Amino acid sequence: MDEEAAKKLIVETLEKKKGKSKFYLKDFYKMLPDEKPRTVKNLVNKMVGEETLEYWSSGSTTLIGLKGVGKQAGSEDED
Amino acid sequence: MVEFRHKTPLIDQLETGPWTSFVSDIKREHESRMENPKGIDYQFNQDCCDDLLGVLELSYDHGRTHWKHGGIVGVFGYGGGVIGRYCDQPEMFPGVAHFHTMRVNQPMGHFYSTKYLEQLMDLWERRGSGLTNMHGATGDIIFLGTSTPQLEEVFYELTHNINQDLGGSGSNLRTPSDCMGQSMCEFACFDTQEICYQLTMEYQDELHRPAFPYKFKFKFDGCPNCCVASIARSDISFIGTWRDDIRIDQEAVKAYVGGELKSNAGAHASRDWGPFDIQKEVIGLCPTQCMSWDGSKLEINTPECTRCMHCINVMPRALRIGLDTGCSLLLGAKSPILDGAQMATLVVPFIKVEPPYDEIKETVIEPIWDWWMEEGKNRERLGELIKRQGMQKVLEVTGFKAIPQMIQEPRSNPYVFWKEDEVPGGFKRDINEFRKYHQR
Numbered sequence: 001m002d003e004e005a006a007k008k009l010i011v012e013t014l015e016k017k018k019g020k021s022k023f024y025l026k027d028f029y030k031m032l033p034d035e036k037p038r039t040v041k042n043l044v045n046k047m048v049g050e051e052t053l054e055y056w057s058s059g060s061t062t063l064i065g066l067k068g069v070g071k072q073a074g075s076e077d078e079d
Numbered sequence: 080m081v082e083f084r085h086k087t088p089l090i091d092q093l094e095t096g097p098w099t100s101f102v103s104d105i106k107r108e109h110e111s112r113m114e115n116p117k118g119i120d121y122q123f124n125q126d127c128c129d130d131l132l133g134v135l136e137l138s139y140d141h142g143r144t145h146w147k148h149g150g151i152v153g154v155f156g157y158g159g160g161v162i163g164r165y166c167d168q169p170e171m172f173p174g175v176a177h178f179h180t181m182r183v184n185q186p187m188g189h190f191y192s193t194k195y196l197e198q199l200m201d202l203w204e205r206r207g208s209g210l211t212n213m214h215g216a217t218g219d220i221i222f223l224g225t226s227t228p229q230l231e232e233v234f235y236e237l238t239h240n241i242n243q244d245l246g247g248s249g250s251n252l253r254t255p256s257d258c259m260g261q262s263m264c265e266f267a268c269f270d271t272q273e274i275c276y277q278l279t280m281e282y283q284d285e286l287h288r289p290a291f292p293y294k295f296k297f298k299f300d301g302c303p304n305c306c307v308a309s310i311a312r313s314d315i316s317f318i319g320t321w322r323d324d325i326r327i328d329q330e331a332v333k334a335y336v337g338g339e340l341k342s343n344a345g346a347h348a349s350r351d352w353g354p355f356d357i358q359k360e361v362i363g364l365c366p367t368q369c370m371s372w373d374g375s376k377l378e379i380n381t382p383e384c385t386r387c388m389h390c391i392n393v394m395p396r397a398l399r400i401g402l403d404t405g406c407s408l409l410l411g412a413k414s415p416i417l418d419g420a421q422m423a424t425l426v427v428p429f430i431k432v433e434p435p436y437d438e439i440k441e442t443v444i445e446p447i448w449d450w451w452m453e454e455g456k457n458r459e460r461l462g463e464l465i466k467r468q469g470m471q472k473v474l475e476v477t478g479f480k481a482i483p484q485m486i487q488e489p490r491s492n493p494y495v496f497w498k499e500d501e502v503p504g505g506f507k508r509d510i511n512e513f514r515k516y517h518q519r
Contacts, residue, residue: 024457025250025289037452038290045288049156055249055289058149059162059180061458062249062289 006032006043011052014066021070022056022063081110084126085133089140105132108209119205122232123225127208130174131224134166145172152179152227154234158288160245161230177227178208182246183220183237184279187272188259198241206233218256218298218307219246250293252285256313257299258306266391267301268319268404269432275299277436278444291448292455293416302400303388309412309423314461315444316409316423317432321401324381325390331397332357332377342393361390405431408443410473411462418463425484426473443477450476 001009013031014023028044029037044064047053054067083106094100109128112121124130134145150163162180169176183199199220203209208224215221225233237243246254255278258264260271278297279286285295298309301319309316334340335355341348342355357377362370369383370390377397379390391398408430409423430439447461450472455464465473470485499505 024292026292026455026457038449041288041290041452045158045284048158048288054151055153055158056149056151057153057159057162057249059248060294062158062251064289 001032001034003043006035007047007052010044010047011066014053014069022065024061024063028064081113083109083132084129085136087132087136090132090136102132105210112204112209121204122206122229123208124174127174127178127224128210130166130172131178131208131210134168134172134175137168137171146178150179152230154230154245156287157234157245159248159251159286162248164224175224178224179227179230181207181222181225181230181233182215182217182248182254183222184244184246184254185214185218185220185256187257187275188262189214189218190259190262195241199243202233202236202241206236217246217253219254245287247286247294250289250291251287251295252282252290253294253296254286255279255297255299256307258301260299260301264301265395266304266319266388266400268321268400269301269317269406271299271301271317271319273434274317274432274436274439277434278440281440285448291452293458293460295448295451295461299406303386304392310409311412311420311422312414313412313423314410315447316412317406318409319400319404319432320386320407320429321404322429323401323403325379325384325401326399327377327379328397328399329376332372332394333375335394335397340394340396344395361393364389405429408439410447411460411465413460413462417459418466421462421466423462424465424470426477426479428482428484442479446476446478447473 010028010031017023025041025044028040029035032040032043035043044053048055048064051067053064056063056065056070087102090102093102105128109126109132112125112128115121115125138145145167147165147167150165152163153159153161160182162182164178164180166172166175166178186195200209200211203211203222206225206229207222210223212221212223222233234245237245255275257271257275258267260269261267262272275297284290296313297315297317298307298313299317300307300309303318303320305318309318331340335342336357338354342360357372362372366387366389367383367385369380371378391400406429407425408427409425412421412423414420427443430443432439451461451464454468455461459467471481473479474481
């Protein structure tokens with residue numbers, strides 16, 4: 001799958017999810033089952049760099065979600 | 080006299096013990112921030128230390144925390160190094176409503192100059208709380224408490240003015256950590272600082288961007304004394320060792336026996352333990368009983384020696400590590416998260432540690448990562464995956480052969496099994512042929 005199609009698939013899959021807004025990296029592997037984990041990891045990190053996705057970290061574990069989506073985005077805004 | 084807004088009778092008791100108290104430290108920092116003798120242009124709440132004491136007192140009173148865990152904060156391009164912290168009583172304690180932690184990659188072996196420390200503290204007093212944790216359990220320099228807008232500012236100044244990077248947090252490779260190694264220690268079997276630095280540089284992407292199901296740690300101990308405790312807390316533990324004989328200076332052994340040299344380099348000299356008894360204190364304590372002393376000559380049966388370091392620690396002038404040095408690699412140590420705490424398991428008894436470390440990277444680190452990334456469950460450490468899928472799988476992934484050292488005790492945990500294609504004739508047998516020789 002080419003990169004743009006993979007990005008589109010990730011965004012569409014996340015938009016369809018109900019209830020949860022943050023996901024483990026492994027959940028992204030399942031969205032692109034034909035790709036190697038390392039390739040998916042690089043793509044997800046690139047999408048964070050492009051500000052489509054964002055990290056959420058507890059300090060010990062990192063979750064990833066669509067930028068601005070979910071409770072944390074509102075409650076953590078300093079403004 | 081600087082005033083404190085919050086009364087803190089419970090945590091004040093922590094100042095009454097015989098040791099230095101972090102409560103006193105925080106109070107001193109509050110006084111310093113209020114008096115501001117250096118004329119610092121504070122960019123973070125000047126009274127944060129007072130509120131920090133207040134929220135801690137409230138937690139002691141309520142018996143539960145008032146910190147919220149985690150957040151989306153970070154610096155651009157990095158997925159680690161910043162941990163969001165928020166107080167759940169922001170109106171009562173506005174100074175610490177946002178109080179994020181930053182992890183700063185510590186210099187290898189924790190060597191730094193006073194100028195470097197001053198630069199770090201000047202930055203952190205101006206842009207953060209001024210409170211640090213030197214060093215956290217991770218080994219990093221921990222900056223405790225700042226606001227979201229200050230994160231990028233701190234990161235910019237760290238990288239541009241102090242030539243210093245952030246460390247790892249979250250599901251990343253954590254900041255690799257090492258002992259002082261050959262820079263100061265004669266027991267070090269490899270250059271811990273060099274490999275720690277080189278692997279830190281090599282795996283920058285894994286260090287700064289989440290790559291794994293959970294945290295992953297490398298730690299480097301120059302010898303089996305294990306000062307960094309890599310065997311207890313790192314997913315890949317590098318422990319220095321040697322293959323040849325312990326070097327013995329027989330004259331120095333006699334000097335220890337005769338009392339001219341102090342055992343343990345005089346470390347236990349505060350009490351009179353009586354004259355040094357080599358039989359009782361060295362030979363008798365050797366875990367494999369591989370040593371003998373006939374009154375004039377010390378001998379060590381090297382094939383039986385497990386490099387426990389006891390004899391070398393007791394008589395450092397007489398006994399030295401061998402000359403054919405390298406390290407052992409152990410996998411899977413962890414503290415309790417999903418499963419209980421476990422120590423690392425030996426997988427590679429000896430490997431040379433030579434730049435550019437290709438053998439270590441290509442035969443151990445990268446195959447292990449590929450396997451863990453594919454098979455590891457969310458929040459499952461490498462040690463738990465090994466326990467779940469078996470040591471045999473580790474051997475398959477890395478291509479190493481099974482060795483007796485992988486078994487904790489004979490017959491008690493035989494988790495390394497033969498496969499049918501490895502056994503001549505396979506597992507099938509002719510039952511009629513068998514019955515000719517064995518009755519039912």
